[in-house]
Amino acid sequence: MSSPTAEAVSRLAADTAAKYSTDTIVLLGKGPSADQVHSRVFSDAVVIGVNDAERIHPTDITIFYEDWVGESVAEDGLRSAAYVTSTSFDAPDRQVVRLPFRPIANDAEDQVLLRFQDRSEVAIEEAMFLTALEIARAVADHRGRVQQVYMVGFDFTPEAGEARAASSQYSPELSSRRRAGIELQEFILQNALYTLKDTNLDVQHVGTLAYSDLTTDLLNEKFHVEVKEPIAPQPVDDDDVEVPPVEVTAEITTNHFGDLDRLEKLVHAAQAAGADWVKVQKRDVDTFYTSQQLASPYKSPFGSTFGDYRRQLELDKEGFLFLDELTKDLGIRWFASVLDKPSFEWMTGELDVPLVKLPSTISEKRDYLSYVAENYTGSVVISTGMTDTAYEHWLLQTFTEQEALYLLHCNSAYPTPDEHTNIGVVRHYAQLAAQQNGKPGPRIVPGYSSHDYGWMASALAVAAGAQMVEKHVKLGNTEWAHFDAVAVDLTTDAFTQYVDAVRRAQLHVGSSQKKITASEHHKY
Numbered sequence: 390m391s392s393p394t395a396e397a398v399s400r401l402a403a404d405t406a407a408k409y410s411t412d413t414i415v416l417l418g419k420g421p422s423a424d425q426v427h428s429r430v431f432s433d434a435v436v437i438g439v440n441d442a443e444r445i446h447p448t449d450i451t452i453f454y455e456d457w458v459g460e461s462v463a464e465d466g467l468r469s470a471a472y473v474t475s476t477s478f479d480a481p482d483r484q485v486v487r488l489p490f491r492p493i494a495n496d497a498e499d500q501v502l503l504r505f506q507d508r509s510e511v512a513i514e515e516a517m518f519l520t521a522l523e524i525a526r527a528v529a530d531h532r533g534r535v536q537q538v539y540m541v542g543f544d545f546t547p548e549a550g551e552a553r554a555a556s557s558q559y560s561p562e563l564s565s566r567r568r569a570g571i572e573l574q575e576f577i578l579q580n581a582l583y584t585l586k587d588t589n590l591d592v593q594h595v596g597t598l599a600y601s602d603l604t605t606d607l608l609n610e611k612f613h614v615e616v617k618e619p620i621a622p623q624p625v626d627d628d629d630v631e632v633p634p635v636e637v638t639a640e641i642t643t644n645h646f647g648d649l650d651r652l653e654k655l656v657h658a659a660q661a662a663g664a665d666w667v668k669v670q671k672r673d674v675d676t677f678y679t680s681q682q683l684a685s686p687y688k689s690p691f692g693s694t695f696g697d698y699r700r701q702l703e704l705d706k707e708g709f710l711f712l713d714e715l716t717k718d719l720g721i722r723w724f725a726s727v728l729d730k731p732s733f734e735w736m737t738g739e740l741d742v743p744l745v746k747l748p749s750t751i752s753e754k755r756d757y758l759s760y761v762a763e764n765y766t767g768s769v770v771i772s773t774g775m776t777d778t779a780y781e782h783w784l785l786q787t788f789t790e791q792e793a794l795y796l797l798h799c800n801s802a803y804p805t806p807d808e809h810t811n812i813g814v815v816r817h818y819a820q821l822a823a824q825q826n827g828k829p830g831p832r833i834v835p836g837y838s839s840h841d842y843g844w845m846a847s848a849l850a851v852a853a854g855a856q857m858v859e860k861h862v863k864l865g866n867t868e869w870a871h872f873d874a875v876a877v878d879l880t881t882d883a884f885t886q887y888v889d890a891v892r893r894a895q896l897h898v899g900s901s902q903k904k905i906t907a908s909e910h911h912k913y
């Protein structure tokens with residue numbers, strides 16, 4: 390039995406289905422990629438927009454639940470034929486369908502997906518693309534054949550802003566709650582797309598996310614729109630500019646899941662964002678964990694125990710050689726955190742390793758650390774999360790034969806609260822580096838391994854003297870892997886923004902010599 394809400398949507402869908410001839414439906418969000426889509430794509434398609442996306446292109450149906458949207462669309466004249474809203478918005482000369490609003494309650498994404506599959510009631514979901522997809526489904530029901538749906542402008546990159554034509558004047562500030570909800574919405578979208586497989590909607594996500602089906606260029610090409618090459622930014626020629634060196638490491642940990650395809654995507658994205666290094670982990674699973682831990686039940690696609698899961702996450706020799714070749718081809722470098730003696734023996738015996746990292750988590754394994762200090766004269770990178778100055782003194786006394794000793798300040802909280810990042814420690818490591826300069830023993834390279842959100846602490850670390858910064862990265866989420874709360878998702882542009890911020894910090898730090906720059910002149 391269909392409910393009054395489903396009937397209202399069905400009537401709206403029937404009217405809409407009668408109006409177009411292309412079997413194409415465009416769902417329009419406000420992400421910046423919508424700017425790249427040519428208007429020909431929209432012509433004679435049904436366009437269903439969320440919020441004030443009608444500012445980007447006129448819509449047949451606009452869906453919204455917040456009052457600011459009504460004000461925004463009214464300001465410049467309504468550009469949608471019909472509105473579906475839970476607000477009291479009224480437009481006398483337009484069709485307005487009122488539906489209840491359903492927020493995503495905490496940890497209740499399964500309820501949202503159940504509603505989507507059930508279809509007996511229709512609501513304005515907080516993840517509004519679900520309502521848009523439901524309306525598209527109703528349109529397809531009336532057309533009686535499969536409709537091609539393109540999701541345009543659903544970028545899930547709040548930091549990248551909105552499409553140019555969208556109104557930032559009305560959109561409320563992006564609260565941290567909304568920001569956190571975005572990841573959840575992406576998860577919901579992927580599940581919804583899965584349920585729509587082999588139905589009367591053939592949905593293609595347009596963009597550059599891991600699950601996107603085509604880019605905006607390919608979409609334009611499908612509609613025979615010539616793609617213009619963007620104008621390449623011109624380098625600024627300024628002999629005056631000094632930039633302190635900083636190496637950026639994209640810390641993959643085991644987020645490749647032992648899958649070389651996934652590893653390749655991660656490395657490509659890290660390189661494209663401007664990283665200097667990618668880093669992975671190597672551990673000897675069978676000695677690193679106890680047999681009890683390894684036998685514990687753990688559900689993953691790789692088996693039923695924690696051991697099955699952890700073994701799959703390791704790269705073998707073939708994996709490392711693949712990484713080596715790939716990074717050489719791309720002009721980026723790799724190194725690994727080597728977590729135990731068997732792994733150290735194996736790596737240094739079998740592979741040509743440029744750096745060995747000894748991460749925070751093994752700071753108590755002094756026997757192993759001393760073994761590396763005695764048996765390896767290349768450069769080591771050491772993170773100092775959850776340690777104090779006693780560890781620092783021990784490191785300086787123990788690692789005396791290496792070429793360079795990278796000291797990465799780190800806090801082992803994931804995420805590290807702002808008040809605990811203590812970037813001043815990087816300044817202290819920079820002072821140690823200055824004192825050590827020219828003396829026998831390893832060159833000290835100060836750095837920062839970031840477990841905080843965003844780029845601010847890393848940019849400040851650069852100002853404090855960091856010459857290496859490291860950020861965890863991942864490729865989307867999977868429902869069975871541990872959730873790395875601080876890893877930046879390489880299917881978004883957050884890591885590009887991180888690297889850009891670090892590079893800008895380098896520019897800002899510039900030279901410590903007081904001088905008159907070419908840009909200066911007295912004014913006031």
Ligand SMILES: C=C(OP(=O)(O)O)C(=O)O
Binds near residue numbers: 642774838859
């Ligand atoms: C997690 C790691 O490092 P850190 O201690 O810098 O976080 C690592 O290198 O594997």
